[in-house]
Amino acid sequence: MMNSGISIIIPFYNSDEYLEKCIISVLNQTIFNSDCYDENFIQVILIDDGSTDNSSKIAKKYAEKYNFIEYHYQNHQGLNNSYNNGAAFANGKYLSFLNANDNISRDFYEDMYKLAERNCSDLTTSFVCDFNYGKCENSNIYKTAFLHEEHVLTIKKSFDLLYDNLLNNKLIRHSFFKENNLNFCEKNEHQDFSTVFKMQYLANSISMINQPSYFLRIPDKIESNEDIKDKLSIMRAIDEFIKENINDSELQQFNEIKWLKADLMKYIDDLIFLPKKDSKLRLDIIKDFIENYIDLNNIGNLNEIDQQKYNYLLNSEYEKLFDLLRFVNFDLESSNLNTENSSTVVENDVFTNHSVKIDQFIKV
Template sequence: MQQPLVSVIIPIYNVEKYLRECLDSVVNQTLREIEIILINDGSTDNCGKICDEYAAKDKRIIVIHKENAGLGAAYNSGLDIAKGEYIGFVESDDWIEFNMYEELYFKAKNNDSDLVKCMFYDYNSTREPKDKLYMQKHEDFELFNCAPDNKIFKIEDYPKLLIYHSSIWASLYHKTLINRLRFQESKGATYQDFPFAIEALVLANKITTLRKAFYHYRQEPLNASSVKRTDQNLIKMIDQCIYARTRLISLGVFEKFKEEFYAHAISPLYGFYYQLQDDLKPLFFEKLVKFFNNSLSENLSYKYFNQREKDFLFCILKKDFSKTLLCNKQSLLYKFKKILKFLLGRRYI
């Protein structure tokens, strides 16, 4: 096989329920000149057998069986052997449109892009959209209001991209960009792709976007990509945010993008905090205090924060743990009012 145009890296961990759907969507891509790298990261179900089954039928598939070491290590194992001109990533419980990589590849080639990003759909554990309004949001997708379809740009031109699409999936990276990067390896930690994605956006000289949705992102309570979303692993997410910030500081660009960085970080931190068991909330809160108070400058404008995120952050900055519980109650009340408004069709609730 000649050098593949695209290497598709898929980390796999205990996801046999969805794996065939994922692999079928990749092996049947209209762009045939691809290599598919499957990293079976210590799965204890039938994922390993399924990977070998597909590899026996398709010479483009390479399977790596390894002990579970986490998402970052799995991605790095794929990067170490990838030969493609461009690199793509797919999570093993997701699926993609059959023409995704053809469209992204030729968009990249025609613009000599380091990085191309497309839109995506957000799903729950079934094939039904988690929220039709949310799905529609991604068809309009706020990032494309500030990152036009037919323009080559750098992240300095449209920094909102760091907030609204800093994921590594629904993206295609030139190998020369990827060669400068690696994932942090921290077994069990969630959010291990965040530092990589942020750094890639900052280092890319030519970014383009495609105003089409090709990627179907499925949100599961149990993440299929080598990480179990236990409470302890959620706490480790803060370490990934710290590492991402450290990388931006080392590149000399943190002050330039700190508004976008914190706006991106606060949303999942806020959500994960209220998912934790009550007995672990104080530990998570303590780590949040250290994360924000050790670096958050007073001149942050909070222009990207919604009111609930602002209230939550102010509790952290004031080191007031008790008020975070009140913030959660207010958030639940806000959601309840939105549901009532939708059901009753009234604007005065």
């Protein structure tokens, strides 16, 4: 039987460096002192996905100390399996899937819960901050997702919400989750953001908290080519869902432009940190995806530098692409650019010794 509160599902696998901080950020929530709280209001479900470090010991310690914290062990089956199993144990009116590496603001659950109740929303979401090594900054992606001043929206009203594809910054009405048979694809090791897309599309309304509340830890390592293959398979699932269930050409176009601007562009921009051999394999993977799942006319909606990146990629001119990436990330960033009489002026002469000429990708 469901209670009136929140089930917080925290899967973890070898997360002893951050798990305790995550649990403490839950225990410090203001909702424990709010007028809506009772002893059964919060359920914390810790899913141990076969950890071999000290994570299990940390989780058990808190489960023994607090009667609203549960510890469940399973053999290592992956993140999405852990999400699904955690949801099966949940009895709250709302679900929250919290990443063990991340943190939340003290008023995260109180604000999310009260907003969801006030607006009767199936989905409630909050602004995200990226952090690591003591640095924290508002996510540029979420600046796009939260452009609107309105605080209750739907995907049909604002396609910009597609940029908010994180699961962990959301509060989900449990009955909505069950009625739509939502779950996470266990074939993929990475967070299944195709399920987030389905939630966003099916939700009666999406309430938004436009202030930094969820703190997303940015990993130190560059994603591997296998990681990218997994994520592209999720993007293919989204593409299939749109075509089979929505048939909205404007949404399809917006989603493809979003992929080109954000998701795929990030994989391309990271190339400067990879060995050449790995870089060329990654480009082949991305090129194949674009040729099969993207309307190439949508590249024309990007800025001229990004258009040029994709032109080099699709023409297999990889050396020119690497040259352009170095130019944009190093030479151009180290130059002082300003505008005079509607023209771009470069105060440092970075072009004379560089094989990429500025008139190839910037109109003045």
